[in-house]
Amino acid sequence: MVSYLIRNAQILDGAQQDIHIADGLIRAIGTGLDVEADIDIDAHGLIVLPGLVDLHTHLREPGREDAETVLTGTQAAAKGGFTAVHAMANTFPVADTAGVVEQVWRLGQESGYCDVQPVGAVTVGLEGKKLAELGAMHDSAAGVRVFSDDGKCVDDAVIMRRALEYVKAFDGVVAQHAQEPRLTEGAQMNEGQVSGELGLGGWPAVAEEAIIARDVLLAAHVGSRLHVCHVSTAGSVEIIRWAKQKGWNVTAEVTPHHLLLTDELVRSYDPVYKVNPPLRTEADVLALRKALADGTIDAVATDHAPHPAEDKDCEWAVAAMGMVGLETALSVVQQTMVDTGLLKWEGVADRMSHRPARIGRLSGHGRPVSVGEPANLVLFDPAYRGTVNPDSFATRSRNTPYRGLDLPGRVHATFLRGVATVLAGELVERGGLA
Amino acid sequence: MKRHLVSAADLTRDDALLILDTAEELAQLSGRAVKKLPTLRGRTVVNLFFEDSTRTKTSFEVAEKRLSADVINFSAKGSSVSKGESLKDTALTLQAMGADAVVIRHHASGAPARLAQSDWLHGSVINAGDGTHEHPTQALLDAFTMRRHLNAGAGKDLAGRRITIVGDILHSRVARSNVHLLTTLGAQVTFVAPPTLVPIGIENWPCEVSYDLESVLPKTDALMMLRVQRERMNAAFFPTEREYSRRYGLDGARLAQLPEHAIVMHPGPMVRGMEITAEVADSPRCTVVEQVANGVSVRMAVLYLLLGGAVFADGATEPARPEARTDSSEAAL
Numbered sequence: 001m002v003s004y005l006i007r008n009a010q011i012l013d014g015a016q017q018d019i020h021i022a023d024g025l026i027r028a029i030g031t032g033l034d035v036e037a038d039i040d041i042d043a044h045g046l047i048v049l050p051g052l053v054d055l056h057t058h059l060r061e062p063g064r065e066d067a068e069t070v071l072t073g074t075q076a077a078a079k080g081g082f083t084a085v086h087a088m089a090n091t092f093p094v095a096d097t098a099g100v101v102e103q104v105w106r107l108g109q110e111s112g113y114c115d116v117q118p119v120g121a122v123t124v125g126l127e128g129k130k131l132a133e134l135g136a137m138h139d140s141a142a143g144v145r146v147f148s149d150d151g152k153c154v155d156d157a158v159i160m161r162r163a164l165e166y167v168k169a170f171d172g173v174v175a176q177h178a179q180e181p182r183l184t185e186g187a188q189m190n191e192g193q194v195s196g197e198l199g200l201g202g203w204p205a206v207a208e209e210a211i212i213a214r215d216v217l218l219a220a221h222v223g224s225r226l227h228v229c230h231v232s233t234a235g236s237v238e239i240i241r242w243a244k245q246k247g248w249n250v251t252a253e254v255t256p257h258h259l260l261l262t263d264e265l266v267r268s269y270d271p272v273y274k275v276n277p278p279l280r281t282e283a284d285v286l287a288l289r290k291a292l293a294d295g296t297i298d299a300v301a302t303d304h305a306p307h308p309a310e311d312k313d314c315e316w317a318v319a320a321m322g323m324v325g326l327e328t329a330l331s332v333v334q335q336t337m338v339d340t341g342l343l344k345w346e347g348v349a350d351r352m353s354h355r356p357a358r359i360g361r362l363s364g365h366g367r368p369v370s371v372g373e374p375a376n377l378v379l380f381d382p383a384y385r386g387t388v389n390p391d392s393f394a395t396r397s398r399n400t401p402y403r404g405l406d407l408p409g410r411v412h413a414t415f416l417r418g419v420a421t422v423l424a425g426e427l428v429e430r431g432g433l434a
Numbered sequence: 435m436k437r438h439l440v441s442a443a444d445l446t447r448d449d450a451l452l453i454l455d456t457a458e459e460l461a462q463l464s465g466r467a468v469k470k471l472p473t474l475r476g477r478t479v480v481n482l483f484f485e486d487s488t489r490t491k492t493s494f495e496v497a498e499k500r501l502s503a504d505v506i507n508f509s510a511k512g513s514s515v516s517k518g519e520s521l522k523d524t525a526l527t528l529q530a531m532g533a534d535a536v537v538i539r540h541h542a543s544g545a546p547a548r549l550a551q552s553d554w555l556h557g558s559v560i561n562a563g564d565g566t567h568e569h570p571t572q573a574l575l576d577a578f579t580m581r582r583h584l585n586a587g588a589g590k591d592l593a594g595r596r597i598t599i600v601g602d603i604l605h606s607r608v609a610r611s612n613v614h615l616l617t618t619l620g621a622q623v624t625f626v627a628p629p630t631l632v633p634i635g636i637e638n639w640p641c642e643v644s645y646d647l648e649s650v651l652p653k654t655d656a657l658m659m660l661r662v663q664r665e666r667m668n669a670a671f672f673p674t675e676r677e678y679s680r681r682y683g684l685d686g687a688r689l690a691q692l693p694e695h696a697i698v699m700h701p702g703p704m705v706r707g708m709e710i711t712a713e714v715a716d717s718p719r720c721t722v723v724e725q726v727a728n729g730v731s732v733r734m735a736v737l738y739l740l741l742g743g744a745v746f747a748d749g750a751t752e753p754a755r756p757e758a759r760t761d762s763s764e765a766a767l
Binding site: 198204 | 520521522540541542543544545547548549551564565566567568605607610633634635636638639
């Protein structure tokens with residue numbers, strides 16, 4: 001196995017140090033390390049973070065390999081600094097059986113770019129009617145701990161209660177896509193000033209908040225773990241804050257795009273901004289940033305949602321919802337949280353690595369940058385300034401809202417268990433250096 | 435003027451008055467034995483209708499033919515669109531066929547805007563109604579009708595006039611376009627509707643909102659009744675047709691509360707007995723039929739200005755061909 005000596009890297013917000021990686025582990029950290037390594041990396045000006053963990057990725061395989069495959073999705077993850085991603089269950093077929101989650105997990109293992117932890121569907125076919133075999137998915141080789149019907153809300157209160165209760169048997173967590181279906185019938189964007197003017201069906205904030213309010217009460221009632229996917233409104237933040245103050249076991253995530261973009265962009269009718277939950281108002285964006293900073297929101301999760309061109313290069317009404325995000329996530333977090341002074345890099349590591357790994361119960365990820373730990377690391381250049389060019393993305397799809405936008409920072413290198421998956425910003429051929 | 439007409443908000447006061455004044459001149463044509471000008475001879479206009487519409491489509495078609503354009507009617511039903519063809523591919527096809535303008539009616543808000551902003555088409559895009567967003571030529575014909583009754587004359591606007599629009603504002607593209615255009619022309623707009631049919635954020639629109647029709651009537655110069663879409667009643671926007679009619683319908687008693695000079699308008703089709711009684715619909719103060727006739731004149735003006743004689747504010751290449759410009763309608767008139 002190839003060994004590395006990373007010289008003069010800044011470990012989080014600390015001092016510059018050298019890091020020696022060998023046999024998959026961090027072997028030594030210190031100043032002026034005198035060790036032999038196969039590859040020396042000059043990391044002056046670069047920050048070392050623990051490998052990022054995404055709680056919310058759509059890899060599209062099986063079923064929509066034209067949009068993304070596990071291989072291209074994990075390559076995109078590696079380029080974004082991720083060493084583990086949770087793959088959502090809304091595939092074709094749906095990941096609601098042990099067989100499908102094992103398939104996704106094995107494809108991740110074979111890719112070699114990023115660990116893939118499948119998310120199991122809560123209900124059969126994501127239909128919200130009958131619990132899927134949650135235990136079988138947990139007992140499979142994939143060892144599923146996170147269950148979600150993401151893309152759809154588990155809106156039946158009884159099914160949601162039973163799911164929360166049932167997964168306690170294996171320390172699982174239900175990750176809810178909070179969207180009251182009746183309140184969002186025909187919804188195409190955030191309900192508010194802009195939707196009223198554009199004549200687009202509104203997705204009111206209360207449709208998210210009402211479900212979160214119900215679910216935190218249900219989770220408290222049965223004493224289970226609830227995770228709230230892609231929180232998008234200031235009101236949702238308040239409910240989660242209240243639940244946490246009660247001591248209930250509730251966690252939440254926010255996407256990078258909800259930290260940066262507002263519904264004003266929809267005035268262009270460009271479907272690249274069509275996403276679920278929709279882009280909200282500036283007041284919501286500011287509340288989400290504050291909540292991420294104070295820990296009310298636990299994690300940044302990409303909701304990476306690749307779509308082929310034909311699903312986006314059309315009129316707004318028929319366009320698919322979602323945007324890719326793996327390769328731009330850290331840059332957006334730098335812009336919205338670090339450059340604004342809301343988070344230090346330690347905080348970024350906490351929200352993008354430590355906490356998501358804990359929520360997903362991934363023991364090998366989200367570890368401190370310390371001697372003896374698995375070498376899941378990312379080297380990031382915060383001083384880099386560049387224009388986003390989707391043509392350079394590894395993801396198979398190009399539906400990014402950041403095309404042509406100047407975003408700060410760049411992933412210089414990513415290491416998965418001591419093997420570089422990205423070096424000098426470029427993917428390393430799989431197995432070539434392992 | 436801009437190259438496209440997607441939203442009434444795109445029109446400046448000067449643009450709007452130019453269209454209205456041009457329409458006034460073109461309206462004279464309807465009184466002639468030969469109702470035709472050579473202005474758009476050799477120009478191809480496509481009517482691209484993804485949604486059923488008899489009156490708007492016919493109105494555009496008459497306008498196009500009176501200007502001697504080559505007209506292609508492209509209906510989504512029974513076409514490649516019903517076989518799954520995308521808007522983009524349809525547009526590319528029309529571009530390849532040399533469309534100089536596309537008049538688009540679409541069930542989705544924003545489809546004309548998307549077409550205008552894309553590089554799928556090089557010609558002008560005219561919005562003939564998109565979802566619940568806008569219907570700018572309807573607003574223009576409404577303003578044209580109001581001006582004739584309330585402040586007639588070239589160059590005149592609607593300053594100080596009070597316009598009341600009643601009904602399903604939430605789903606009305608007519609209301610959205612009218613509020614832009616009428617305020618640009620100096621009018622004061624009041625919407626009257628039950629709270630369930632008022633769009634979120636309307637407090638920031640340039641208009642007043644009332645839930646009480648009776649109180650607004652005496653201060654109204656033009657009263658526009660909107661169609662209530664019966665199919666929406668199941669969505670609980672209001673309890674019953676009867677209750678709606680009682681609170682927001684226009685009958686003879688309410689008509690009598692309007693000032694004597696006030697007119698009653700309706701974009702059609704009217705649901706008699708619900709939003710408007712037959713007595714009112716057939717009264718001489720109701721301008722529905724006149725609006726239809728005015729629609730042709732206004733659409734002729736829009737087509738003429740976009741394709742034949744306008745100078746574009748965005749500096750875009752003038753699309754008119756020299757031979758078409760020498761056939762200008764000013765000369766013919």
